[in-house]
Amino acid sequence: MGELNDKAKGLGNEIAGNLKQAAGKVSGNQSLQAEGIAQERKGEGQNLKGKVKGAIGDKV
Incomplete structure (x- = not known):
């Protein structure tokens, strides 16, 4: 898994998390x-x- 893959997955989870927070609120x-x-x-x-x-x- 490369740098861009991790960043893209991270961004996706951040967006989804923010949407869930808003919906929950x-x-x-x-x-x-x-x-x-x-x-x-x-x-x-x-x-x-x-x-x-x-x-x-x-290299990680």
Whole structure:
């Protein structure tokens, strides 16, 4: 898995997480909102992993 792959997956998870958070907030569903926060954090981690791979040349 390369740098761009990780960044793309991370961005996708961040977007999906933000949408879940918004839907949970509007509907009053705290569980969905928490799930969205977790997914957003996962995406941030994937994005960071991609940045690290780019910085050290995909050797992780």
